[in-house]
Amino acid sequence: MKTLIIIPAYNEELNIEKTVKDVTSNTNYDYLVINDCSKDNTKEVCKKNNFNMLSLPINYGLTSGIQVGMKYAYQNNYDIAIQFDGDGQHQAKYLKALVDEIENNNCDIAIGSRFVTEKKPHSLRMFGSILISMCIKATTGKTIKDPTSGMRAYNKKAIKEFISNSSLTPEPDTLVYMMKKNMKIKEVQVEMSQREFGESYLKPLKSIEYMFNIIFSILFIRSITKKNKGGK
Amino acid sequence: MSITLRVFLILCSMISFILCIRKVKQSKLKVTNSIIWIIGSFILLLTSIFSEAVEWLSQKLGFIAPVNFVFLILIGFLLIQVFIDNMRISTLSEKIKDLNHAIALKEYENEQKNKAKE
Incomplete structure (x- = not known):
């Protein structure tokens, strides 16, 4: 199947080269770096290495980056699109497992999850993750062990759904939306490493705002998503 | 309502009306967006001219002072405006x-x- 790895990057000049090399050396899927109008040399680094890069003229955040990647995947007829962080947290050797999951197990979205077989550690971050899992369980009745994982593979049906609604974000509330639309979601055990350089999208105060947004969205907006006509 | 308040309201309504028309002429405000402000200034004008009616209505609704009722109308008007603006910004x-x-x-x-x- 034609697979595209979407790598959003904002101010990742120190990480992006390593990430893309990791993808190209461990897999033979196509990839697309989305440069979200970085203020540092991310663009130059990509140009120098001749990476396949799409450069946005205005900085608009992670959501917009993933959305444009999905549009690209749809226009170029990709069967699977995978969101993959450009900061070196995700490891490309697990990408194949996600693709296999979609190809063989007939699911629409595969999540690279840290906690399928492993236990969740106790930390403030994980408390947030547990809270979101509980909200998802309450609204859909299904268990997602690692909802905040940023490594997700979408099949063609999910890509189409994703670009048809511009309010969809690459965040856990979209999973609830997709489940309400009768999509099958499965989790695959992966490992993630700590980011080496640069800053994450989620800063301390921002993460409180993030939690509030996601939980509000899951409980009050995504939970009343209408099913597509004609069932499956 | 006191005479001073009524004069003040009439002045406010005239100023907002003139400002609105001028900005439309300078094409700094779209005609469709200006209508709501012109309606607003007319409401102000009407409340100050027919203050007896406002007093009667505010008494029926249980307001302590008629001026509170005028404020309530204005606040409601502004809230609607802010909400519409928020929607516009999102789009x-x-x-x-x-x-x-x-x-x-x-x-x-x-x-x-x-x-x-x-």
Whole structure:
């Protein structure tokens, strides 16, 4: 199947080269770096290495980056699109497992999850993750062990759904939306490493705002998503 | 309502009306957006001219002072305006995002074409 790895990057000049090399050396899927109008040399680094890069003229955040990647995947007829962080947290050797999951197990979205077989550690971050899992369980009745994982593979049906609604974000509330639309979601055990350089999208105060947004969205907006006509 | 308040309200309504018309003429405000402000200034004018009616109504509704009723109308008017503006900002933001995507995709396409030529 034609697979595209979407790598959003904002101010990742120190990480992006390593990430893309990791993808190209461990897999033979196509990839697309989305440069979200970085203020540092991310663009130059990509140009120098001749990476396949799409450069946005205005900085608009992670959501917009993933959305444009999905549009690209749809226009170029990709069967699977995978969101993959450009900061070196995700490891490309697990990408194949996600693709296999979609190809063989007939699911629409595969999540690279840290906690399928492993236990969740106790930390403030994980408390947030547990809270979101509980909200998802309450609204859909299904268990997602690692909802905040940023490594997700979408099949063609999910890509189409994703670009048809511009309010969809690459965040856990979209999973609830997709489940309400009768999509099958499965989790695959992966490992993630700590980011080496640069800053994450989620800063301390921002993460409180993030939690509030996601939980509000899951409980009050995504939970009343209408099913597509004609069932499956 | 006191005479001073009534004069003040009439003045406010006139100033907002004139300001609105001027801005439309300078094409700094769209005609469709100006209508709500003109209606607002008319409401102010009406409350100050027919203050007896306002007093009667505010008494029926149980307000301690008629001026409170006038404030309530104004606050309600402003809240509606803010809400409409919020919706407009959201739509604009979506449109800018779409443009952002369209430009990026187009530029990417052009680059690929240039590369193919070389």
